[in-house]
Amino acid sequence: MKAYVSVFRLRLVNGLQYRSAALAGLATQFFWGFILIMVFEAFYSQALVTQPISLPQLITYVWLQQAFLSLIMLWFRDNELFQLITSGNIAYELCRPTGIYGFWYAKLLAQRLASAMLRCFPVILIAAFLPQPYRLSMPVDAVTALLFVITLILGLFIIISISMLIYISTFVTMSAAGSLLMFSVIGEFLAGMIIPVPLMPDWLQAIVNVLPFRLTADFPFRVYSGHISTSEALKIIPLQLLWLTVLVALGKYTMGKALRRVVVQGG
Amino acid sequence: MRLFGKYLLILFKSQMQYRTSFWLLSFGQFFIPFSVFAGLYFMFERFGQIRGWDFYEVALVFSVIHMAFALSECFARGFDMFSSLVINGEFDRLLVRPRNTVLQVLGSKFEFTRIGRLLQSVLVLAWAVSQIHMDWTFAKIVTLILMIMSGVFIFTGIFILMATMCFWTIQGLEISSIFTDGGREMAQYPLNIYQKWVTRFFTYVIPFGCVNYLPLMYILDRTEGSPVLYMLSPLAGCVFIIPCLLLWRFGVRHYRSTGS
Numbered sequence: 300m301k302a303y304v305s306v307f308r309l310r311l312v313n314g315l316q317y318r319s320a321a322l323a324g325l326a327t328q329f330f331w332g333f334i335l336i337m338v339f340e341a342f343y344s345q346a347l348v349t350q351p352i353s354l355p356q357l358i359t360y361v362w363l364q365q366a367f368l369s370l371i372m373l374w375f376r377d378n379e380l381f382q383l384i385t386s387g388n389i390a391y392e393l394c395r396p397t398g399i400y401g402f403w404y405a406k407l408l409a410q411r412l413a414s415a416m417l418r419c420f421p422v423i424l425i426a427a428f429l430p431q432p433y434r435l436s437m438p439v440d441a442v443t444a445l446l447f448v449i450t451l452i453l454g455l456f457i458i459i460s461i462s463m464l465i466y467i468s469t470f471v472t473m474s475a476a477g478s479l480l481m482f483s484v485i486g487e488f489l490a491g492m493i494i495p496v497p498l499m500p501d502w503l504q505a506i507v508n509v510l511p512f513r514l515t516a517d518f519p520f521r522v523y524s525g526h527i528s529t530s531e532a533l534k535i536i537p538l539q540l541l542w543l544t545v546l547v548a549l550g551k552y553t554m555g556k557a558l559r560r561v562v563v564q565g566g
Numbered sequence: 567m568r569l570f571g572k573y574l575l576i577l578f579k580s581q582m583q584y585r586t587s588f589w590l591l592s593f594g595q596f597f598i599p600f601s602v603f604a605g606l607y608f609m610f611e612r613f614g615q616i617r618g619w620d621f622y623e624v625a626l627v628f629s630v631i632h633m634a635f636a637l638s639e640c641f642a643r644g645f646d647m648f649s650s651l652v653i654n655g656e657f658d659r660l661l662v663r664p665r666n667t668v669l670q671v672l673g674s675k676f677e678f679t680r681i682g683r684l685l686q687s688v689l690v691l692a693w694a695v696s697q698i699h700m701d702w703t704f705a706k707i708v709t710l711i712l713m714i715m716s717g718v719f720i721f722t723g724i725f726i727l728m729a730t731m732c733f734w735t736i737q738g739l740e741i742s743s744i745f746t747d748g749g750r751e752m753a754q755y756p757l758n759i760y761q762k763w764v765t766r767f768f769t770y771v772i773p774f775g776c777v778n779y780l781p782l783m784y785i786l787d788r789t790e791g792s793p794v795l796y797m798l799s800p801l802a803g804c805v806f807i808i809p810c811l812l813l814w815r816f817g818v819r820h821y822r823s824t825g826s
Contacts, residue, residue, distance in 0.1 A: 330744045333764075334752050341759035342613045350612070480594035484601050493605035498612055 302397045303405040311413045325421055328365040332426070335361045336433060352497040355436055356524040360495055362435040363520045366422035369414035370455050371490065371516040373462060373483040380406075380466050393558070400554050403466065407459050439525050446532050447523040453539040454515035460546035461486070461511070467550060470557035491517035497526065511542040569665065573673030581678050588679060595682030599632050603690060606754075617759045622697040623786060627778045628754040629691035630710070634717025634777070635750045636683035642722040644674040646746075648729035658823050667818055668811065671729070700787065709781050709797045716803030717753075717777045723810035724749065724772065730810075730817040745772065753778050776803040 336358050343354045352360070364371070380403060383389050392399055426435035438444040465479055487493065489512040496507055496517040507513050518535060521527040527535070581588055606628060610621040639646065648671060651657045660670045695702075724745045749772065757765050757779040769775030776799045784796035 327744050330748050337760045341616050346613055484597050488601045
């Protein structure tokens with residue numbers, strides 16, 4: 300366990316070095332946030348029937364999306380890991396006295412956290428003081444806030460388990476670009492990154508609810524904005540845990556299989 | 567121009583060496599805007615319209631912008647990836663050749679996998695055009711083509727501007743994606759749905775309004791006053807590239823090699 304923690308710490312420090320990149324990213328995120336909100340605002344301005352999610356809730360949703368982008372984006376990837384696999388350096392990795400699954404898991408986790416730490420606080424802070432209607436509203440009570448944090452962390456674990464599966468698939472395909480692209484485009488859509496899940500048509504929501512993707516982003520954000528009530532959220536958290544166990548188990552199993560027949564690429 | 571053709575051919579051949587990867591990436595490029603379009607479709611299914619624009623009208627704008635973006639990403643990729651040329655000091659090599667730097671940077675890279683994106687927007691365009699009830703006159707078709715061209719010029723202009731910044735910053739900045747990806751994302755809706763200041767900025771500073779709003783009014787017969795002005799407004803978008811090129815030349819003169 301200690302080994303994983305130190306990997307985690309190293310990565311975190313490493314990621315925190317790139318402060319100006321984070322600043323540039325911040326500006327980008329605000330621009331995106333504004334554009335999205337304005338589009339939704341335009342849609343809502345003439346809506347005749349009440350929509351399943353209110354505009355202030357939606358705005359909160361958008362800002363949270365922007366703030367925690369690096370925690371929830373599927374395409375956030377570590378090229379180093381891909382290179383390890385395709386260049387054959389995986390051999391060194393295998394010599395380490397730690398399980399490779401846990402090792403990579405800690406690496407990915409730290410990377411996302413470092414990036415998110417730099418971005419989420421400024422975005423949230425600024426968005427919370429924007430003039431109405433652009434302001435990010437606060438959670439209604441402490442319980443909601445606590446639930447949000449719990450669900451977000453669980454969601455983070457789930458998304459890393461999913462991306463671990465993508466890395467493992469590289470063992471088989473050797474070229475990650477194609478499969479990764481497809482995976483992340485579909486995954487992001489299903490996570491409500493393109494349009495929020497409550498605004499999707501019913502048949503699509505039915506599909507989305509079965510899959511784990513929405514648990515990573517859509518679910519915590521709706522808990523925050525109060526769109527999903529506390530009691531309901533408590534019912535979904537076990538589902539998150541279930542998915543997490545399934546995904547990790549699957550990842551460990553496939554990784555074990557892939558490693559048994561791993562071909563160390565020369566060169 | 568002949569040289570440009572040669573660059574095009576050689577890079578095309580080299581990319582075709584990795585055929586599977588090429589097709590996979592093109593396929594992926596087809597799906598990225600597809601998911602965005604699906605999002606658009608679902609939004610309209612729920613709301614019906616956005617400030618008086620219906621789904622097919624917005625789809626038309628969407629396809630024009632994405633087509634323009636795909637084309638300029640394919641051909642102006644050299645400028646998009648320019649920071650790597652500066653970092654490696656490879657730009658020095660271009661400077662000693664007796665040809666225009668713009669042409670050489672353009673020729674340094676093409677991204678043919680964008681054909682997937684292009685194909686997707688052509689399909690959307692065809693669908694939108696077939697569903698909008700109106701008469702297609704010759705002038706309107708010309709306007710539509712002008713819109714796409716103008717879009718290509720604007721995106722290329724932005725790529726050039728961002729590349730010019732590299733002369734000073736060396737590194738490419740993530741902030742540039744505000745104007746390329748952000749511009750694309752924003753311009754896929756008719757501009758008048760946004761707040762006034764956004765609309766103004768993107769009409770007078772970066773003339774996206776000349777691509778997706780003014781000529782659209784003409785195509786959909788919503789103009790007041792002289793239609794010719796609306797029709798020719800995309801040309802104003804083309805003009806955008808001139809200051810960009812001037813800035814580029816200014817930047818080239820200030821270039822200092824990184825020496826590595």
